[in-house]
Amino acid sequence: MIPCALLLGLILLPAAAFAQEQGGDGQGGAAGRGELLFNIGGCTSCHTKKGGDPLAGGDPLKTPFGTFYAPNITQDPEHGLGTWSEADFVRAMQEGVSPDGEPYYPAFPYTSYTHMTADDLGALWGYLKTVPASAEPSKPHELGFPFNIRLGLWPWRWVFFAPGRIEPDPAHDAAWNRGQYLVLGPGHCAQCHSPRNFAGAIEEDRLLAGAQKGPDGKPVPNLTQAEKGLKGWTVDDLDTLLSLGMTPDGDFVGGEMAKVVDNSTGKLPDDDRKAIVGYLLSLPPR
Ligand code: HEC
Ligand code: HEC
Structure with missing residues (x-):
């Protein structure tokens, strides 16, 4: 029995190390x-x-x-x-x-x-x-x-x-801080999802509050807990949108957001996508 378990361990260990090297968990290496x-x-x-x-x-x-x-x-x-x-x-x-x-x-x-x-x-x-x-x-x-x-x-x-x-906010846990980093840093979600002033700069006090006109001229939704934003969306609703592009009414997002889902959020490991979901659903209405 013991040699058998040992053998199994020998087979599994390198496999686990390999997954790590390949970034199989999204973080490794x-x-x-x-x-x-x-x-x-x-x-x-x-x-x-x-x-x-x-x-x-x-x-x-x-x-x-x-x-x-x-x-x-x-x-x-x-x-x-x-x-x-x-x-x-x-x-x-x-x-x-x-x-x-x-x-x-x-x-x-x-x-x-x-x-x-x-x-x-x-x-x-x-x-x-x-x-x-x-x-x-x-x-x-x-x-x-x-x-x-x-x-x-x-x-x-x-x-x-x-x-x-971005300094991590000690009032929140690691997952929330990871979500904030991914949204405001590499994910650059605020670039499309925020109103801009006359000079084309993001209005910082209305960060992620949506825009009348996005890059393709169409409105971009508010991602805060405002009435017209993500109020009422569950964790599953938002996770489904970011992984598959499907809204809670069964529609699919189009245009610019379809590219974001295909190239970006749809390719994230689950824990990072969940971190984004948790961060967004915590945003006070703006
Ligand atoms: C919204 C569109 C957009 C996205 C997304 C974007 N870029 Fe760019 N990038 C541009 C534009 C436009 C320029 C040219 C800026 C200029 O000429 O001043 C540029 C310029 C650059 C340059 C300077 C190149 C040079 O020859 O001087 C680098 C480096 C770069 N981008 C890297 C990246 C990387 C890496 C990513 C992804 C993390 C990225 N970009 C995402 C639009 C984008
Ligand atoms: C290049 C512009 C652009 C970027 C970058 C962008 N989005 Fe979007 N997003 C849109 C547009 C446009 C829509 C509306 C799509 C539609 O209704 O077909 C949208 C829709 C959404 C929706 C659906 C909201 C609703 O009320 O239906 C969510 C959630 C969302 N985006 C989250 C994100 C997150 C998270 C990021 C960053 C990882 C992001 N977006 C980056 C343009 C963008």
Whole structure:
């Protein structure tokens, strides 16, 4: 009997170690963590065009300020990030500044990614390096005057950009804090689900309170416990929406949110999706 149990243990142990290495639980190892952050970060949604090479540049992103094209972020040395260091990448994501010191347009949601830790960004960088390089040139943005002048972004940033990490809130447990991090940091849910002011900046006091006009011109729902928000939604309702895209009335979300479900929330491990659900359902009405 004893040798038999030992044998079983010998077979099971390496299998468990293997699952860990593969990030089978979603947390194990930097590689698994990098992929998880890549998924919830939704990089594919903007940086890959329909039928194009992965991350070699995106479809047009129409905004009130003009049309943006998310660039090639593969490892191609000429058209992508092939010459970047990890520090260049962390700076771009946390500070919204290129390796040459030029400011990025906030159509690249670094105002959310700034909340990500350097450690997580290192894991994400490691994952990006595994995506095959593509020599597809990035498309220039189509912006009218004065928005085509990059330097004009400096004053905008002084007023509206607060770089920095999110401090865990000791009044809440680890799962809630994980949910807050995923929603406000990599998940950048507030970018679409919040109203914006005249200058296109998120209205911080109405964070996640919905928007009249989202990226595709349609309204984006309120995610707080407001009457028109997620009031009355159960944990299961919200978990089903984020994993399958199905609303409590049996409809399916469309457009921009369908991409979020396909590329991001639908690929999360259960405990991370549950953390997002718990955090959102705790938000006071706004
Ligand atoms: C909502 C659309 C959107 C999403 C989502 C998005 N990006 Fe981007 N990204 C852009 C746009 C637009 C630019 C160009 C900004 C500019 O020209 O100032 C950009 C630029 C960048 C750059 C700078 C590239 C360069 O050549 O200087 C990096 C790096 C980058 N994104 C990485 C990422 C990563 C990693 C993710 C996922 C975690 C991501 N982006 C998600 C829209 C997006
Ligand atoms: C690119 C824009 C965009 C991003 C990013 C985004 N959403 Fe959405 N979301 C939408 C739109 C648009 C809808 C409405 C879809 C519809 O009704 O077909 C929506 C719908 C929803 C709904 C359904 C609410 C209701 O009342 O029906 C939930 C819940 C939701 N999103 C959660 C999230 C979470 C959590 C994140 C971050 C992980 C997120 N969204 C990121 C655009 C976005």
